[in-house]
Amino acid sequence: MKIKRLPKRLRFAGTKLHHGLHQRIAPQPDGVRRVNETCVELETYANLVQSASAGFIGVSVLASLITAIIIAALVGTDAKTLMGIFIWSPALPCFAVLFYFASGAHRCRGAFIRINRNTRKLYFINPKKPERMHVMDWDHVEGIAGFIPIVTSHGYTSRHPLYLLSVDHAMAPPTEICIACGNLGVIDGDRSARMLWTYLQWFMAKGLEGLPEPPPLKTKPSRREASIQPYREWVTGLRKELGKPYGWLWSPISVPVWLFLLFFNAYPDSVEAWIQYNVPYAAFPRENDVLCGFAENRRSVTCGKGVKLEQ
Known part of the structure; x- marks a missing residue:
């Protein structure tokens, strides 16, 4: 054939x-x-793509908020401008949510x-x-x-x-x-x-x-701990950067870079961890677990059509 x-x-x-x-x-x-x-x-690679679609929801909310503030500062805060901001600000977050569900990331994490x-x-x-x-x-x-x-x-x-x-x-x-x-x-x-x-x-x-x-x-943390972990990693990274020789001397450059990472790296990762916390991975059959030496107690959930997923 x-x-x-x-x-x-x-x-x-x-x-x-x-x-x-x-x-x-x-x-x-x-x-x-x-x-x-x-x-x-x-x-x-699919696991990384799926997580990015969840994190994009957080980015979209932040981007809409920043855009609204800039428009209000440049154009003014009259009633017509505020109404336009109120109407159009949810557009990008709504698109991000639609993309998240369309990608199937809400059903399977990877x-x-x-x-x-x-x-x-x-x-x-x-x-x-x-x-x-x-x-x-x-x-x-x-x-x-x-x-x-x-x-x-x-x-x-x-x-x-x-x-x-x-x-x-x-x-x-x-x-x-x-x-x-x-x-x-x-x-x-x-x-x-x-x-x-x-x-x-x-x-x-x-x-x-x-x-x-x-x-x-790593053992699975609580939802709160999983959501906070990206910020902890960000703080640790910033401290290491400033603790280097001449770290404070370069702070006028490094601090803005790390602030950018806070809003567009740590924050989306935190949102992704919170949204995807209970979303399972596709699970191998029990027979394959035994064959490959990964037969261990695991928590499984069942989605549509009787398909089992690993959490």
């Missing part, structure tokens, strides 16, 4: 990566959620990738179709350090996640699937994707021997 292939433009400007231990860069667990002797579990070194299979559940688990041969997985150009009104940037491409022969017709994972590579380009690919090569060949450990999974 003919295989349904992905568009060739998906590989545009990406860097093809090869299987084997002869990699030019050291392995790092950049994008690894958890790992054991049997299996490695990866964060997906999904994970599992790669089992015993079965040499890759397992993945699409968060938009959590009732189906894709199973693909690791030895036939094609690795690409991806390239996603992003042009906005604020300028140009790019993302460089690790693409894992393979064919799911259980689908009709057999279909090529691309799963994006790992760090976005906003600052270091495709270096993060290549470090993760090297990590996966070493893990599949030698297990955990000599590999750096990923950060331990």
Whole structure:
């Protein structure tokens, strides 16, 4: 049966990566959620996109408030101006809320990738179709350090996640699937994707021997603690910045930058943590948990069509 292939433009400007231990860069667990002797579990690019759609609600409210203040300061506070501000200010937040629900982020927070070194299979559940688990041969997985150009009104940037491409022969017709994972590579380009690919090569060949450990999974905090944590991290970062040699000397420049990060980084992350607190991730079947060594007590919820999601 003919295989349904992905568009060739998906590989545009990406860097093809090869299987084997002869990699030019050291392995790092950049994008690894958890790992054991049997299996490695990866964060997906979709998880970051889903969280961004929730954080955009907070950004939209802040942007509307700032715009209203600027208009009132420049034009005046007469009745006609205030009425216009009152009517148009909710437009962007409403769009953000519609985008949030349209993206499906309110139903599923995202999904994970599992790669089992015993079965040499890759397992993945699409968060938009959590009732189906894709199973693909690791030895036939094609690795690409991806390239996603992003042009906005604020300028140009790019993302460089690790693409894992393979064919799911259980689908009709057999279909090529691309799963994006790992760090976005906003600052270091495709270096993060290549470090993760090297990590996966070493893990599949030698297990955990000599590999750096990923950060331990944190216990789930309360909703209040999760919402406050971005501000705590912001305060810690600012203190470290000012505590550097000549930190106070550079404060006229660094403090405005950190204030920008407060409003457009910490604040959206806080809003996202509060909104998404009870939104679950797509869960693997119990049999796969046992197979991959992740069989543990977990809390599951059931959404429409009897699909189980992990919280």
